[in-house]
Amino acid sequence: MPLKLYGVLRSRATRPVWTAMELGLDFEHVPVIQAYRLKDPAAPDAPLNTASPAFRAVNANGLIPAMDDDGFVLHESFAIGLYLARKHGGPLAPRDAKEEGLAVMWALWGMGLEADALAIVQKREPEAAAARLRAPFAVLDAALAEGGGHLLGGRFTVADINLAEVLRYAQPATALFEKRPHIQAWITACQARPAFQAMMRKREAEPA
Numbered sequence: 001m002p003l004k005l006y007g008v009l010r011s012r013a014t015r016p017v018w019t020a021m022e023l024g025l026d027f028e029h030v031p032v033i034q035a036y037r038l039k040d041p042a043a044p045d046a047p048l049n050t051a052s053p054a055f056r057a058v059n060a061n062g063l064i065p066a067m068d069d070d071g072f073v074l075h076e077s078f079a080i081g082l083y084l085a086r087k088h089g090g091p092l093a094p095r096d097a098k099e100e101g102l103a104v105m106w107a108l109w110g111m112g113l114e115a116d117a118l119a120i121v122q123k124r125e126p127e128a129a130a131a132r133l134r135a136p137f138a139v140l141d142a143a144l145a146e147g148g149g150h151l152l153g154g155r156f157t158v159a160d161i162n163l164a165e166v167l168r169y170a171q172p173a174t175a176l177f178e179k180r181p182h183i184q185a186w187i188t189a190c191q192a193r194p195a196f197q198a199m200m201r202k203r204e205a206e207p208a
Ligand SMILES: N[C@@H](CCC(=O)N[C@@H](CS)C(=O)NCC(=O)O)C(=O)O
Pocket: 010, 011, 012, 013, 034, 035, 036, 050, 051, 062, 063, 064, 065, 075, 076, 077, 078
């Protein structure tokens, strides 16, 4: 199969896998697991993991997700989703340079929130992290109100996938969302999509 997406779904691999499922792509999912989740990642019977030489040959950074599209290799979850949308087109993809600029802008902006969102889901001083997210949440809420419930083009795109998958980590901080009705409605709609639900079912089926 030409397209391979590497990375268990208890990782940022959810982003490109959800994107590929939205696009209806035929792809091979290679469930490379994080080395730190294994007792002995170098054991002969260890599953393919982020320290395995075979995976390091795909992504020398030793991080998931990674992609191999018929020999074209990418790492970085947001870059992979943006590439897949751009390659396969349709409503999920940016339609012109302005939409492309917005999709990249929101991905980079989302990356800036990721550490705090992760702190919330991983319960590492979550109150402080939620407090830091209050100001950017106000910005996003206003942008969604102005954009008719989406980040660009008044429709669901890869930009929504990328950012919704950052904000999912912050969802245990329910008050953050309750105060921002446009974010709440947007993430609820994103997570109601059949492709998101199918991806999450696949994720739940993976070993914890
Ligand atoms: N900026 C990268 C971050 C990738 C990353 O940190 N991946 C984690 C899992 S979500 C990982 O592979 N960790 C493996 C390890 O540290 O051994 C992206 O968005 O793809």
